[in-house]
Amino acid sequence: MAENTNLQEQYRKKKNKEEMKQQVITFVLMILFTVIAFGMVIYELDKLFVIPTLLILAVVQVGFQLYYFMHMSHKGHEMPALMLYAGAFVAFLTVLTLSVLIWW
Template structure:
C-alpha cells in the first residue's frame, strides 16, 4: 500500500496546534491594545514614557502577530522572514538617509 502513511509520518508532516494558543495570543493582543489606549487616554503620564511604552508594546504585538497568526514560528518560513527583515532594513536605511539629508 504505497499511498498509506504511518502515524509517525503523518505527525512529522503536519502538527495541528488547536485553538488554545490562538485564543491566548488574541487575548494578549487585545490586552496590549487596551493598555496602550488607556495610557494615551489618561493624558497625565509622562510623554516620553508613553512613546517608549507604545513602541515596546507595538514590537511585542508584531511578534505575536507574526508568530501566532502568520505562523512564522514554524519551520519552512525562512524566505518570508528574510524578506521581512530585508524590508525592515531598507525602510530604516531610507528613514535614516532622509533624516540625514533633511538635516544638512
C-alpha cells in the same frame, strides 16, 4: 493502513487545536496591549515614558501577528523571515532618515 491515516488525522487535528488555543491566548494579549496603549494616552502619562512604551507594545504586537497568526514560527519560513527582516531593515533606515535627516 486506513487506521493509520485515521490516527494521523486525529493527531493532526489535535495539534491544530492546540495551536488554535495558543492563538486565542495571543489574541487576548494583543487586545490587552491595545487597551494598555490607549489607556496610557487617555490618562496622559508622562510623554517620555509613553512614546517608547507605545512603540515597544506595537512591535511586540506585530511580532505576535507575524509569528503566531501568520505562522512564521512554523518550519519552512526561513526565506520569508529573511526577506521580511531585510525589508524591515530597509524600512527602519527609511523611517529613521525621514524623521531625522530632513533639515528641520
